[in-house]
Amino acid sequence: MDQIDMNILQQLQGNAKISMKELAAAVHLSSPAVIERVRKLEEQGVIEGYHAKLNLTKIERTIQAIILFKSIDCKSLAAFCKGHPDVLECYRVAGEISYIVKLATYSVETLEQFIDAAMPYGTPSTNIILSSMEKMVITPFSDDY
């Protein structure tokens, strides 16, 4: 994992569909060299996949929320969340909170349904998302430290 690999990772985070030829030019290498590097990064599991990012509002998931849980049965909650179509991410955490769930749903009614369904697993504290920022590209091995 050298500086060139880091550049490759940055490029692919920003644009998964870039051709190997373009990518090669961007990192000042030949196509075969870059193809081999990408293959290795995939094989090593550094690159986990390539995904389209959707605008949640435009697929009618207009309500997004982050729900915090304290002192609960985390295993059951995790299983519940995993199987629920509105849950985007969930985190088992150590801190003041035990479990954090991010979800995107259709309306306040469907949010209410989720909260009711989650109640058996603990007491939720619901935080509706007003605005958000998600970085699609992070710098591998930043030299900031």
Add this chain to the structure above:
Amino acid sequence: MDQIDMNILQQLQGNAKISMKELAAAVHLSSPAVIERVRKLEEQGVIEGYHAKLNLTKIERTIQAIILFKSIDCKSLAAFCKGHPDVLECYRVAGEISYIVKLATYSVETLEQFIDAAMPYGTPSTNIILSSMEKMVITPFSDDY
């Protein structure tokens, strides 16, 4: 936005690099038809981009955390977070909490540095992520409701 578009979106979420030919076969359409649909979904902003997903641990960001802030100057905090290389996502929320930040950093030392730097903007409650689940594919317009 019909059922075929939803199928297309699901496929592209799971695999951004699928060829239009393969995608066409998956949704039982011809290539030109599918290319035109994808073009429109991009143009409408339903598809925001295509991104490689990295394994954070394998790029040395072994510590991940979700930090909750109460009663703070959200604008300043947002600006600070936006410019900080360790911040992955941040959310302005309505609820018990005012602001939520997800970050990935290199060590407890660099986490401490972040917390110290963020202190001027409010009192953080730090939750270290022990394990997590992130869905890369969500179903557009689920019929569950």
Add this chain to the structure above:
DNA sequence: CTTGAAAGGATCTAAGG
């Protein structure tokens, strides 16, 4: 790792339903 040539696909266009 690079270059260059060859092969294989993918996308695009056009015509037709």
Add this chain to the structure above:
DNA sequence: CCTTAGATCCTTTCAAG
């Protein structure tokens, strides 16, 4: 709005250095 077929273009692959 779709399909099929053909042509073009581009990408990847391979071989040699």
